[in-house]
Amino acid sequence: xxxxxxxxxxxxxxxxxxxxxxxxxxxxxxxxxxxxxxxxxxxxxxxxxxxxxxxxxxxxxxxxxxxxxxxxxxxxxxxxxxxxxxxxxxxxxxxxxxxxxxxxxxxxxxxxxxxxxxxxxxxxxxxxxxxxxxxxxxxxxxxxxxxxxxxxxxxxxxxxxxxxxxxxxxxxxxxxxxxxxxxxxxxxxxxxxxxxxxxxxxxxxxxxxxxxxxxxxxxxx
Amino acid sequence: xxxxxxxxxxxxxxxxxxxxxxxxxxxxxxxxxxxxxxxxxxxxxxxxxxxxxxxxxxxxxxxxxxxxxxxxxxxxxxxxxxxxxxxxxxxxxxxxxxxxxxxxxxxxxxxxxxxxxxxxxxxxxxxxxxxxxxxxxxxxxxxxxxxxxxxxxxxxxxxxxxxxxxxxxxxxxxxxxxxxxxxxxxxxxxxxxxxxxxxxxxxxxxxxxxxxxxxxxxxxx
Numbered sequence: 239x240x241x242x243x244x245x246x247x248x249x250x251x252x253x254x255x256x257x258x259x260x261x262x263x264x265x266x267x268x269x270x271x272x273x274x275x276x277x278x279x280x281x282x283x284x285x286x287x288x289x290x291x292x293x294x295x296x297x298x299x300x301x302x303x304x305x306x307x308x309x310x311x312x313x314x315x316x317x318x319x320x321x322x323x324x325x326x327x328x329x330x331x332x333x334x335x336x337x338x339x340x341x342x343x344x345x346x347x348x349x350x351x352x353x354x355x356x357x358x359x360x361x362x363x364x365x366x367x368x369x370x371x372x373x374x375x376x377x378x379x380x381x382x383x384x385x386x387x388x389x390x391x392x393x394x395x396x397x398x399x400x401x402x403x404x405x406x407x408x409x410x411x412x413x414x415x416x417x418x419x420x421x422x423x424x425x426x427x428x429x430x431x432x433x434x435x436x437x438x439x440x441x442x443x444x445x446x447x448x449x450x451x452x453x454x455x456x457x458x459x
Numbered sequence: 460x461x462x463x464x465x466x467x468x469x470x471x472x473x474x475x476x477x478x479x480x481x482x483x484x485x486x487x488x489x490x491x492x493x494x495x496x497x498x499x500x501x502x503x504x505x506x507x508x509x510x511x512x513x514x515x516x517x518x519x520x521x522x523x524x525x526x527x528x529x530x531x532x533x534x535x536x537x538x539x540x541x542x543x544x545x546x547x548x549x550x551x552x553x554x555x556x557x558x559x560x561x562x563x564x565x566x567x568x569x570x571x572x573x574x575x576x577x578x579x580x581x582x583x584x585x586x587x588x589x590x591x592x593x594x595x596x597x598x599x600x601x602x603x604x605x606x607x608x609x610x611x612x613x614x615x616x617x618x619x620x621x622x623x624x625x626x627x628x629x630x631x632x633x634x635x636x637x638x639x640x641x642x643x644x645x646x647x648x649x650x651x652x653x654x655x656x657x658x659x660x661x662x663x664x665x666x667x668x669x670x671x672x673x674x675x676x677x678x679x680x
Contacts (some may be wrong), residue, residue, distance in 0.1 A: 302536060309530035319543065326547070407637045415639045416628045417557065422643045 243308045250300045250321050251445050257328040258291045258438065261372035264290065264335035265431060269363030271342040272424070273356060275349045283339035290332035297325035313448040324373075324441040327434040331370065334431040341424055350420050353411040353441035355405060362398050362428040365391050369435035376442040385439045395432040399425050464529045471521045471542050472666050476598035478514045478549040479659065483591035485511065485556035486652060491585030492563040493645070496570045504560035511553035518546035534669040545594075545662040548655040552591065557651040562645055563635060573634040573643050576626060583619050583649040586612050590656035597663040606660045616653040620646050 261420035264283050304310070310318060341350050351359055369391055376385050398427045402425045405411065406418045444450050485504050492501035522543045525531070531539055562571050572580055590612055597606050623646045625640045626632065665671050 302540070305526065305540075306532045306536055311527045315527055319523070319526075322540070322543075323547070326544070403640065406640060411636055415632055415636055418636045418639055419624065419627060419643045422640045423647065426644065426647065 242286060243304070243310055243314060246300065246304045246308065247314075247317065247321075247445070249443075250297060250304065250313040250318075251377050253256045253293065253297050253300065254328065254442065254445070255374045257290060258323065258370050258374035258442075259295065260286070260290050260293060261328055261331040261335060262367050262374065264332055265338070265363065265370065266367045268335045268342065269359065269367070271339055272350055272363075273360060275342065275346055277343060277346045280339040280342040280346070283335055284343065287332050287336045290329060294325045298322060301325070308428070311319035317445055317448055320441040320444040324438045324445065327441075331438070332430050334427045334434075337427050338424060341420060345420070352417055352421075354411075355402060355421055356412070358398050358402055358405075359424065359428070362395055362425075362432075362436075362443065365395050365398075366428050366431045366435065369432055373435060373439040373442050374438055376446060378418045380446055382447055384444045385443045388436045388439045392432050392436045397431055399429045406409050441452070460602070464525070464531055464535060467521070467525045467529065468535075468538065468542075468558045468666070471518060471525065471539075472598050472663075474514065474518050474521065474668065475532075475542060475545050475549065475634045475663065476595045478511065478518065478546065479591050479595035479598070479663075481507070481511050481514060481558060482549055482552040483595065485553055486559070486584065486591065487588045489556045489559035489563065490580065492560055493571055493584075494581060496563065496567055498564060498567045498677050501560040501563040501567070504556055508553050511550060515546045515550040519543060520650055522540050522546070531556065538666055538669055539664040541665040545659045545666065548659045552652050552655045552659070555655075556646045558648050559645060562641060566641070571645070573638055573642075574636070575632075576642055577625060579619050579626075580621055580645065580649070583646075583653075586619075587652045587656065588648050590616075590653055590660065594656060594660040594663050597660055597667060599651055603668055605665045606664045609657045613653050613657045616650055620650045 264286060267279050268283045270276060271283065301318050305315075308314075344350075369388055372384055372388055372391075373452050376382060402421060406421050411418065440450060485507060488500050489504045491497060492504065516661075525539050529535075563569075577624050584659050593605055593609055597603060613628075616631055623642060632639065661671060
């Protein structure tokens with residue numbers, strides 16, 4: 239049974255890595271669509287989201303099968319549940335990329351973002367995508383140390399996000415309420431995406447090692 | 460084993476009902492704090508959030524124990540997993556009520572909301588809390604029909620939420636960017652809370668009946 243469990247867990251982990259890649263691509267393209275007012279790219283992200291939803295359903299089915307057929311206990315059980323939680327967060331990350339793409343489409347052919355905050359979003363997008371790619375790498379390379387740097391990267395997103403509020407609430411914001419509302423919501427989408435990416439990467443480490451990073455053992459999780 | 464499974468599932472369901480009540484209370488108080496600029500009430504919601512987090516951890520531990528000791532399969536397994544997902548959504552609802560309370564605290568002694576949108580938030584708060592209480596009732600009364608009305612109620616929240624954007628982006632919004640940003644974020648907190656409440660209620664129906672509302676059987680979930 240242990241042998242079968244490990245083979246099936248490995249397949250599940252690979253599918254989570256694929257999902258991580260999908261939502262990283264989605265956020266990369268959505269950010270590009272946002273920055274360049276690229277309607278085609280926005281449409282692609284919007285239509286591709288169904289694939290992420292399907293992948294999540296597949297991951298859950300694999301996890302159910304693993305639980306039903308192998309009845310794992312202790313760390314093995316927690317590992318499968320970590321995979322289920324990771325799949326849920328990844329689907330949510332896909333939804334958040336979708337929201338960014340929809341904002342780009344809604345305002346097209348106008349740009350959503352005033353020039354003043356364009357760089358902030360370029361940076362947030364870059365870090366958010368990197369976080370998702372790191373989650374993918376944890377599974378592919380078993381390099382769990384890479385995952386440890388994620389919290390620092392997430393802090394960078396939070397910092398840019400906080401700074402955005404200072405900018406749009408400043409007396410010299412000339413772009414009006416509608417642009418401020420767009421920036422507020424978009425900023426929140428990136429911040430939530432990054433939070434989920436950190437949570438996914440931590441759970442990926444668990445799926446690979448049976449231990450949560452930053453904790454002594456799964457008992458503390 | 461079936462007997463033990465049902466006793467333990469019943470305890471888990473009761474704890475989910477308690478959590479639903481906690482997050483309904485949290486959103487009710489947070490909304491009151493927001494509408495009345497009531498600092499004491501806001502502080503109470505903020506300090507009570509730790510109880511919701513603890514309750515979620517307890518639910519997960521109960522679910523783990525149930526999976527490890529009873530190794531349920533088929534519908535029984537899906538029921539336990541539905542409970543795990545419900546606990547996650549309930550914790551998130553607690554976080555969203557916390558965000559509302561923190562907004563009330565941040566602006567105190569000023570009111571966060573301009574008079575113009577006060578009624579909209581009073582209404583959204585009322586429906587959001589009712590959604591959470593319905594999730595609690597599904598477990599307590601086994602009245603799964605009550606859960607079916609939830610999607611209509613959620614539509615009401617979405618409608619008010621959309622209308623808010625029309626108001627703050629209108630030419631006659633005299634309250635400036637900062638108030639618009641607050642309204643934007645708060646509107647989103649209520650909308651997400653309501654979405655999670657609907658998802659929780661649907662999963663509660665599953666926990667009680669083994670069937671998802673609106674679907675023929677768990678096979679379609």
